[in-house]
Amino acid sequence: MKHILSAKNPQVKEWKKCLTKKERDKTGTFLVEGFHLVEEALKANAIKHLIISEEIEMPAWDYGDISVTIVTKEIILQLTDTETPQGIVALCEQYRDEQALLTGKSFIALDQVQDPGNLGTIIRTADAAGIDAVIVGDGTVDIYNPKVVRSGQGSHFHLPIIKQNLPEFIEGLKEKGVSVYGTSLENGVNYREVPAAESFCLIVGNEGNGVSKEVLLATDKNLYIPIHGKSESLNVAVAAGILMYHFV
Amino acid sequence: MKHILSAKNPQVKEWKKCLTKKERDKTGTFLVEGFHLVEEALKANAIKHLIISEEIEMPAWDYGDISVTIVTKEIILQLTDTETPQGIVALCEQYRDEQALLTGKSFIALDQVQDPGNLGTIIRTADAAGIDAVIVGDGTVDIYNPKVVRSGQGSHFHLPIIKQNLPEFIEGLKEKGVSVYGTSLENGVNYREVPAAESFCLIVGNEGNGVSKEVLLATDKNLYIPIHGKSESLNVAVAAGILMYHFV
Numbered sequence: 001m002k003h004i005l006s007a008k009n010p011q012v013k014e015w016k017k018c019l020t021k022k023e024r025d026k027t028g029t030f031l032v033e034g035f036h037l038v039e040e041a042l043k044a045n046a047i048k049h050l051i052i053s054e055e056i057e058m059p060a061w062d063y064g065d066i067s068v069t070i071v072t073k074e075i076i077l078q079l080t081d082t083e084t085p086q087g088i089v090a091l092c093e094q095y096r097d098e099q100a101l102l103t104g105k106s107f108i109a110l111d112q113v114q115d116p117g118n119l120g121t122i123i124r125t126a127d128a129a130g131i132d133a134v135i136v137g138d139g140t141v142d143i144y145n146p147k148v149v150r151s152g153q154g155s156h157f158h159l160p161i162i163k164q165n166l167p168e169f170i171e172g173l174k175e176k177g178v179s180v181y182g183t184s185l186e187n188g189v190n191y192r193e194v195p196a197a198e199s200f201c202l203i204v205g206n207e208g209n210g211v212s213k214e215v216l217l218a219t220d221k222n223l224y225i226p227i228h229g230k231s232e233s234l235n236v237a238v239a240a241g242i243l244m245y246h247f248v
Numbered sequence: 249m250k251h252i253l254s255a256k257n258p259q260v261k262e263w264k265k266c267l268t269k270k271e272r273d274k275t276g277t278f279l280v281e282g283f284h285l286v287e288e289a290l291k292a293n294a295i296k297h298l299i300i301s302e303e304i305e306m307p308a309w310d311y312g313d314i315s316v317t318i319v320t321k322e323i324i325l326q327l328t329d330t331e332t333p334q335g336i337v338a339l340c341e342q343y344r345d346e347q348a349l350l351t352g353k354s355f356i357a358l359d360q361v362q363d364p365g366n367l368g369t370i371i372r373t374a375d376a377a378g379i380d381a382v383i384v385g386d387g388t389v390d391i392y393n394p395k396v397v398r399s400g401q402g403s404h405f406h407l408p409i410i411k412q413n414l415p416e417f418i419e420g421l422k423e424k425g426v427s428v429y430g431t432s433l434e435n436g437v438n439y440r441e442v443p444a445a446e447s448f449c450l451i452v453g454n455e456g457n458g459v460s461k462e463v464l465l466a467t468d469k470n471l472y473i474p475i476h477g478k479s480e481s482l483n484v485a486v487a488a489g490i491l492m493y494h495f496v
Contacts, residue, residue: 117365121483130476151483158478228378228496230406235369235399238489241482245490248476 002069003054012075015051015091019081021142028094030144033080035059038090040154042066046092051079053087081146092157094144100160101169104132105178107201108244111166111211112139113236118207119143120151121237127155129244134159135201137166137215166203170218173201180219182211183239188224196247204240250317251302260323263299263339267329269390276342278392281328283307286338288402290314294340299327301335329394340405342392348408349417352380353426355449356492359414359459360387361484366455367391368399369485375403377492382407383449385414385463414451418466421449428467430459431487436472444495452488 004011017023018031029048032041041047042061050068052058053076058068079089108126113119119141126134136143143161170180178199203219205211216222225239234242252259265271266279277296280289289295290309298316300306301324306316327337356374361367367389374382384391391409418428429442430451451467453459464470473487482490 121486124479125482125486127477127479128473128475128482153479153481155477155479225376225493227376229375229403231372231375231401231403233401234373234376234489235485237483238369238373238486241486241490242493245473 002067004069004071004075007072007075007078011069012071012078015089016078018091019079019146021145024094024142024144028096029091030094030149031079031089031146032092032149033076033082033089033146034086035088037149037154038088040157041090041092044095044157046095046157047090048093049091051076051089051091056087082150095157095160097160098162100133101162101164105199106131106248107133107135107173107178108240109135109137109164109166109169109201109203110140110205111137111203111215112206112209113204114139114141115207115236116141116145116147117151118235118237119145120148120153122204122240123148123152123159123161124155125237125241125244127158129248131159131244131248134161135166135169136161136163137169139206166215167218170201170215174220179221181243182216182219182222183224183243184210184216184222185224185233188222191223191225191243191246194221194223200247202240202243202247204236204243207236250315252317252319252323255320255323255326259317260319260326263337264326266339267327267394269393272342272390272392276344277339278342278397279327279337279394280340280397281324281330281337281394282334283336285397285402286336288405289338289340292343292405294343294405295338296341297339299324299337299339304335330398343405343408345408346410348381349410349412353447354379354496355381355383355421355426356488357383357385357412357414357417357449357451358388358453359385359451359463360454360457361452362387362389363455363484364389364393364395365399366483366485367393368396368401370452370488371396371400371407371409372403373485373489373492375406377489377496379407379492379496382409383414383417384409384411385417387454414463415466418449418463422468427469429491430464430467430470431472431491432458432464432470433472433475433481436470439471439473439491439494442469442471448495450488450491450495452484452491455484
């Protein structure tokens with residue numbers, strides 16, 4: 001077990017780089033912070049390196065042969081965007097399994113969802129609903145942004161989250177006979193009128209503008225969730241949740 | 249139309265106090281920022297005073313006889329917790345109508361929900377679903393916290409949000425024959441097995457601990473949303489959305 005006490009140590013600088021999208025894309029890694037996320041990463045066998053503050057006691061988990069470095073509280077603070085970290089960080093491998101593109105039957109696809117909390121919450125809900133994969137189109141916030149990972153509550157380790165060009169992805173699904181449902185308040189079908197199905201792809205869109213026209217034109221049907229009160233729309237993560245639980 | 253250019257002006261200090269819960273409770277007012285929220289407040293006839301930055305153009309709305317003060321950008325920054333305000337703030341009256349306690353048929357009640365984004369999103373969803381009132385139990389984040397108001401997207405002006413002692417409120421509903429449903433992953437009934445009804449009260453709970461035991465014991469039934477994947481639970485605002493749309 002190594003000890004690093006200086007924040008200027010080159011290894012610390014290497015880890016810190018993973019807070020940028022560029023480095024995450026290049027290395028296929030990302031950082032998670034806190035007991036819950038690190039435990040989920042451990043269960044998923046996704047940890048490449050574990051970094052623990054000298055101020056905390058290591059939980060009695062089965063670490064196998066994972067390499068561990070003990071660091072100062074200040075170094076932990078540099079490796080996370082939370083102000084009050086729990087003192088435990090894991091450098092993890094991204095779950096890049098694209099097999100689900102071929103074998104998956106249920107998908108939720110995101111078109112330019114920009115709020116990290118919304119993306120993370122949709123990933124968490126997709127996991128709960130038993131969806132086979134989350135598909136992330138161009139213009140959506142980075143999957144491994146620390147806030148997305150935190151809202152995901154560990155689901156990043158449970159189901160594939162795959163970047164795709166949405167119009168091309170939709171074409172592929174339609175050729176396989178999978179029903180593709182966009183969401184749109186205008187010219188849509190009430191979601192309750194569409195029965196649950198074994199294979200489907202739901203598409204939700206940007207917080208302000210919804211699903212883009214190009215994508216809406218490529219779907220089989222576009223659905224809406226009725227608004228009974230005076231609210232103009234639903235939060236995208238709530239809408240995605242209502243639809244996913246309707247279809248599964 | 250008044251102009252105030254000094255952030256030390258006593259009127260600015262008075263407005264600023266409304267960023268604290270204490271002052272909001274005392275005066276029955278709260279501040280909203282941004283075009284969308286101010287327009288919703290205007291439509292609801294809830295504005296006591298309008299405060300506009302000298303840097304923006306006033307939207308061409310019908311202001312009636314609302315008093316307006318023009319201020320500097322610096323003063324606007326002091327009246328909001330957002331870093332990039334749009335330059336328009338309204339001092340609003342709280343919607344304190346408790347009539348819905350007597351006449352309402354559909355309720356969502358919150359037991360110690362602590363994240364402002366979750367509370368605001370539940371208020372917004374309740375509005376969309378056509379729920380008659382949101383009931384806020386002890387230990388839940390302040391209804392008029394600026395982040396709650398922002399996530400509420402204007403629904404604070406559309407439906408009553410009423411503080412109540414939950415066990416007492418539940419007793420009252422049961423006497424009137426309203427079905428009261430808690431939520432619990434343990435010893436619960438799958439929500440799909442309970443049919444939609446004209447009158448009901450749903451209760452969702454704290455992000456970490458769920459609905460408290462005392463409240464769960466007072467309900468008619470406790471429901472769960474099945475988890476098909478490896479996620480441990482759903483976000484409380486998503487769960488509330490799925491249940492509200494199931495029952496309406």
